[in-house]
Amino acid sequence: MRQRIKAAKRRARAVFRPRAAKMASNPTNTTTTTITNPGPPEAESEIDEEFVTESITYPRFMIPNLFTGPSPVVDVLETHTSNLQQETVKVCLPFLSAEDEKTKYNIHGVPNLYRKSHITFLRRSIGPMPAGFITADASRPWFLYWALTGLSIMGDDVSDLRQAVVDTARSMQNESGGFGGGGGQRSHLATTYAVVLSLAMVGGEEAFEVIDRRALWKWLSRLKQPDGGFQVCVGGEEDIRGAYTASVVITLLNLPLDLTQESPAYEADGSMNLLSGVPDYVRRCQTYEGGISGQPDSEAHGAYAFCALACLALLDDPRRIIPKYLDLPRLISWLSSRQYAPEAGFSGRTNKLVDGCYSHWVGGCFPLIEACLRPLDDSPPPAGDDATTPNPPRKPRLPPASESLFNREGLIRYILCCCQDQSRRGGLRDKPGKMSDSYHTCYVLSGLSSAQHQWDLTAPAPTLAAGAGDPVWTVLPYVDDGGVQVYEQEDLVRPIHPVYAIPQRSQEGMREYFLGKEGF
Amino acid sequence: MPLQGKAAQKPKTPSTDASPSNPLPATAPTAQPAPAITVAERTQQRTDESRPFEAVRRKSGLAALPDEDRAAWYACHFARSLPAKRTRLPPKFQRELWRAVNDAGLPLRPLPRTYSWGIDRSGQDVGRYPTPRFDERFAKRTRLTELVLQSKAFRERRDRLRSGSAEAGDIITDSDIQEERLRRSEMAKLKSELYGVVPEGGFATDPEWDDVLPLPVEEPEGALATISYPAEYATAISYLRAVMANKEYSARSLRLTETIIDMNPAHYTVWLYRASILLAMALPIPAELAWLNAVALEHLKNYQIWHHRHLLIDQHHPTLASDPAAAAALAASERDFLAQILAHDTKNYHVWSYRSYLVAKLNLFADPAELRAVDVLIDDDVRNNSAWSHRFFLVFSDPAASTPGAHATEHDPAVPQATVDREVAYAQEKIALAPQNQSPWNYLRGVLVKGGRELASVEGFAEGFVTGLEGKSGGKEDVRSTHALDLLAEIYAEKGDRERADLCLRRLGEKWDRIRVGYWEWRRKCLEV
Numbered sequence A: 001m002r003q004r005i006k007a008a009k010r011r012a013r014a015v016f017r018p019r020a021a022k023m024a025s026n027p028t029n030t031t032t033t034t035i036t037n038p039g040p041p042e043a044e045s046e047i048d049e050e051f052v053t054e055s056i057t058y059p060r061f062m063i064p065n066l067f068t069g070p071s072p073v074v075d076v077l078e079t080h081t082s083n084l085q086q087e088t089v090k091v092c093l094p095f096l097s098a099e100d101e102k103t104k105y106n107i108h109g110v111p112n113l114y115r116k117s118h119i120t121f122l123r124r125s126i127g128p129m130p131a132g133f134i135t136a137d138a139s140r141p142w143f144l145y146w147a148l149t150g151l152s153i154m155g156d157d158v159s160d161l162r163q164a165v166v167d168t169a170r171s172m173q174n175e176s177g178g179f180g181g182g183g184g185q186r187s188h189l190a191t192t193y194a195v196v197l198s199l200a201m202v203g204g205e206e207a208f209e210v211i212d213r214r215a216l217w218k219w220l221s222r223l224k225q226p227d228g229g230f231q232v233c234v235g236g237e238e239d240i241r242g243a244y245t246a247s248v249v250i251t252l253l254n255l256p257l258d259l260t261q262e263s264p265a266y267e268a269d270g271s272m273n274l275l276s277g278v279p280d281y282v283r284r285c286q287t288y289e290g291g292i293s294g295q296p297d298s299e300a301h302g303a304y305a306f307c308a309l310a311c312l313a314l315l316d317d318p319r320r321i322i323p324k325y326l327d328l329p330r331l332i333s334w335l336s337s338r339q340y341a342p343e344a345g346f347s348g349r350t351n352k353l354v355d356g357c358y359s360h361w362v363g364g365c366f367p368l369i370e371a372c373l374r375p376l377d378d379s380p381p382p383a384g385d386d387a388t389t390p391n392p393p394r395k396p397r398l399p400p401a402s403e404s405l406f407n408r409e410g411l412i413r414y415i416l417c418c419c420q421d422q423s424r425r426g427g428l429r430d431k432p433g434k435m436s437d438s439y440h441t442c443y444v445l446s447g448l449s450s451a452q453h454q455w456d457l458t459a460p461a462p463t464l465a466a467g468a469g470d471p472v473w474t475v476l477p478y479v480d481d482g483g484v485q486v487y488e489q490e491d492l493v494r495p496i497h498p499v500y501a502i503p504q505r506s507q508e509g510m511r512e513y514f515l516g517k518e519g520f
Numbered sequence B: 001m002p003l004q005g006k007a008a009q010k011p012k013t014p015s016t017d018a019s020p021s022n023p024l025p026a027t028a029p030t031a032q033p034a035p036a037i038t039v040a041e042r043t044q045q046r047t048d049e050s051r052p053f054e055a056v057r058r059k060s061g062l063a064a065l066p067d068e069d070r071a072a073w074y075a076c077h078f079a080r081s082l083p084a085k086r087t088r089l090p091p092k093f094q095r096e097l098w099r100a101v102n103d104a105g106l107p108l109r110p111l112p113r114t115y116s117w118g119i120d121r122s123g124q125d126v127g128r129y130p131t132p133r134f135d136e137r138f139a140k141r142t143r144l145t146e147l148v149l150q151s152k153a154f155r156e157r158r159d160r161l162r163s164g165s166a167e168a169g170d171i172i173t174d175s176d177i178q179e180e181r182l183r184r185s186e187m188a189k190l191k192s193e194l195y196g197v198v199p200e201g202g203f204a205t206d207p208e209w210d211d212v213l214p215l216p217v218e219e220p221e222g223a224l225a226t227i228s229y230p231a232e233y234a235t236a237i238s239y240l241r242a243v244m245a246n247k248e249y250s251a252r253s254l255r256l257t258e259t260i261i262d263m264n265p266a267h268y269t270v271w272l273y274r275a276s277i278l279l280a281m282a283l284p285i286p287a288e289l290a291w292l293n294a295v296a297l298e299h300l301k302n303y304q305i306w307h308h309r310h311l312l313i314d315q316h317h318p319t320l321a322s323d324p325a326a327a328a329a330l331a332a333s334e335r336d337f338l339a340q341i342l343a344h345d346t347k348n349y350h351v352w353s354y355r356s357y358l359v360a361k362l363n364l365f366a367d368p369a370e371l372r373a374v375d376v377l378i379d380d381d382v383r384n385n386s387a388w389s390h391r392f393f394l395v396f397s398d399p400a401a402s403t404p405g406a407h408a409t410e411h412d413p414a415v416p417q418a419t420v421d422r423e424v425a426y427a428q429e430k431i432a433l434a435p436q437n438q439s440p441w442n443y444l445r446g447v448l449v450k451g452g453r454e455l456a457s458v459e460g461f462a463e464g465f466v467t468g469l470e471g472k473s474g475g476k477e478d479v480r481s482t483h484a485l486d487l488l489a490e491i492y493a494e495k496g497d498r499e500r501a502d503l504c505l506r507r508l509g510e511k512w513d514r515i516r517v518g519y520w521e522w523r524r525k526c527l528e529v
C-alpha cells in the first residue's frame, strides 16, 4: 500500500513535466514508443520535477505514450467533474506506466493476471460473511453468480460447488415462483436471474430440477406490463434490467410464452405474450446521446446498454433486430466514447470516470455490435417466417468493422495494470485506490474475456436439434493483425457467452435440457 | 488451609457458652469470625460453624475432644441417624437424648460440606464473588422473580380479556401497557446482566408483540454466502416474516419495517411491505414523504428509497387533481428536497430517474422553476451530463410541444422552431466555456436532429474549434475539441464532401483521439457506403 502511494506521487510529478507532455502529444509510432523513466530515485526526491528540463530516457517497456501522458485536448475550465477526472488520471498513470518496482511486468509493461489470488478471493466470497455484510442480505444470489462466473472465466472447475449451490438455491425459491435474495424475501428478477445462471453453471439434472418452472412462469406473467417491459418484482420498479433478465430466464428455461389471466398485460384475444413489446420497450430507452437508459427518459448508462443489446439478441438474430430497433450509428458512437485516454478503461456515462466493471457492461456490447455489423449474407440466418421479420432496412447498411471498434489493447492494459488488487487480498476493482469486491472481480474478468476474444454468428447446423433456429455463436481468441498482444499467453481467459454472460457450455447444457422437456 | 485453622477455634465456643439462656451458641458466636472475602468463604464459615467439632475430629479423632463435647457429638450423631434407622426408642431415652442435644446447642442438620453456587454468564464461579457483589446479584434475582410474576399476571389478565373469559376487575389500561413495557425492559436488562441473555431488539420485551410467533430464517446446511446476522437483525427479520405471512397491516408492523430499513435499507422486500401497509391503512402520504427525506439523506446510495417515493407519489397524486395549489406546493417541496439530495451527489442516477418521473407525473415540463433548477446545476458544473439529460427531457418530451412516443434520435416536427433556436444557442454558449466537454456537444447534435435541422447549420460554429487541419490555411493544426472534429466529419459527409470528412476522421485516429482509432477507421469505411 505504501509502495503504491509512493509510486503514484512520483508519477504525478513526472506527468506534468514539459517533456512528458510533449511526448504524449507526439503522434509517433504508438507500438514502439518508450516511456520516460523518472530517473534515479535519489535525484528525484531532491528536485522538483516541474523544473527538470532534461531527463534520461531509455527503453524499458514498450508502452505507447497514449497510455502514459495526458490526452492532447484538455480544457482550462475547472469544475467538479474535471477535477475528479484529473485525479483519476493521476491515480492511474503510475500503474499504466509500469512504475511499481515490486511488480513484475512483461516487455509491454503489463503484469500477469494474478489468477491464483483472484480464485482464492472469489472462493472466499461465497463462504460465511461477517455481520457487516447485512446490507448484502438481499443480494446473496449475486455473490453466487459473480463467484461462479469469475471462477469459470479463470478456468477454475466449479463442479465441487454443485451441491451447495443447489441447496442454497432451493432455500431462496418461493412457492409463488421465482427466487428472492434469501429465505423469506420476495422473488426478484435480478436474484432469479442470478440463481438460474448459477444453477446453469454448476449444471446437472438435480440443479436444473430445483427450478419450479410452472410457478416461475406464473410469476413472470404477473410482472409483465402492458407496455412490453417487466417489473423487477411484484409492485417493484419497471426497468430494462427487468426486460433483459426476464428474457434470459424465459429463453434459457424454454418457458411457455402465454400469459396467465392474472398478468397486467393479459389480453383476452391472446395478442400479448411474455415477450411481446419487449423490443419496443428497449427502443424507448435509447436516448438522444445514442446510449441506453434504465427506463425511458433517463440518462444513457453503460450497464443498461448491455442489458438492451443482450435482450434484443435473445429475441431475434442480432444482425436483424438490433439495427431495426436502435439507432445503431448513434449507439456505436456513444459506446466508443466511453473509452478514455490515457486510462484506457470504460466509463459508464458521459463525463463520468472509468470503472473496471464497465469493461463488461460497455466492453460486452462490442461482441454484439461487431457481430451485427457483419453482413447477414455471409451466414444467412434461417428463413424467417414470422410476422416480426423486419422490413428491408431503411438506412444504408453499415459496413463491418475491419479492426476492433474499441481499443482492446487499452482495455487489457487498464484491467491488468489498474484493476488488480496485487496484495494477498486478491480480486479485481473499480480503479486503483478502491477495494476489490466480487461484483468487480466478475465483471472486470468478463471484460477481459471480451477483449481477448472475437465472437461471430453463424447459421445453426442443420443437425442441431436443440435451439434450432437460434443463430449460433462461435468464438476464437482475438488476433490483432497489425498490432501486438500485450498480455502473456498464460493469461488468456475463457470466453463467456456474449448474451447470457455465462460459459457457452453452461448455457447450452441448460437450454438443451429444457428444450427436451415436454410441458413443465 | 486457612479455613481449617479458623474452624479449629470453634469447638470451644459451644462448650463454654452452652447454657439454657443461650441455647444456640453455634449460630450466635461471641467471637467475631474473620470477615468473609468471597461467597464460598462465607459458605465455608457457615459450614464449619454447623460442624463445630469436625476439624478436631478429623485431625485427631474423637478421643481428642473433651468428654462433654464428645458426649454431645455422639448424641447429635445418633439423633441425626434416627429417621434412617426407623428405630423406636423408649420415651425416657428419647427425652434424655433430645435434652443432651439441646444442651450441646449443636445444629441438628449441618450444612453440606460442598456447595456449588453455579457459574455466571461469563463462566465465572459465583462462589468466588465478593459478598457485596453476590448480595447485589441476589437482589437482582429477587427483583427479576418479582417482575416475572407481575408480568405473568399481566399476560394472564390480557389473555382472559382476549378470550372473552374476563373476571371482575380485568381491565387493561394504556398505563398498564406502559407499565408492562417498562417492566419487560427491566426484565430484559436483568436477564442480560444475570444470565447474558441478549435483548431481542425490543420484541420480546414489548407486550405488543406477545401474540406473534417469530419465523426465524433457517439456512440449509452448507449454504453459500451466508451472513452472520447480528441478533437484533435476525430477530427483527423473523418477526417481519411472521407478520408478512399474516398479511398484517398495522402500526406495529409499520414500526417494524422502519427498524429493519434502518439496519438494512437495501432489503427490497421490507420496502414493498411498507408500501402495502401504508396503502392498506390509508396513512397520510405527506408524513411518509417527510420520514423518507430523512432516510434518503442518511442512505444516499440506496435506490429502493426512490421507488418507494415513486409509489407514494402515485398514490398521492389523485388527491391533488382538484387542488392546483397543493400540487404546486408538492412540486416545490419535492424540488427543494431534490436540490438537497443532489448537493451530495449531483449525478445520482436514481435521483435523476425519479425526477423525470416526477416531472411527467406532475406535468412540470413547462414549469420555469424546474428548468431553472437544472440551469443552476449546469452553471455549477457544465460537465454534469445528468443535468443535460434532464434538460433534454424537459424540453423535448413536453407533451404540449412534442409528439408522444417520438424516438429520441429522430426528428419531431411537433417541436417548435423557436425552441430549437433557443436550445442550439444554449448549447453553443456552454460549449464555448469548455469546448472539449462532450455533454453540450451531444446535446447540440440531439437538438439539431429533433428540430429537423441539417447538422451543417452549425458548420461555422464547429469549425471555430479546429484550425489548420493538416496544413490547410497554412497554419499549424490545432484542435480545441475532438467533438467538433467528429461533428465536422458528419457535416462534410452530409454535404457530400467525403474527402474532408475522411480527413477529420483520419486525424482523430492518428492524433487527436487515438484511443478510439478503431471506431474512427470504421467511420471512414462508412463514408464509402
Ligand SMILES: [Zn+2]
Binding pocket: A355, A356, A357, A358, A430, A440
Ligand atoms: Zn464499478
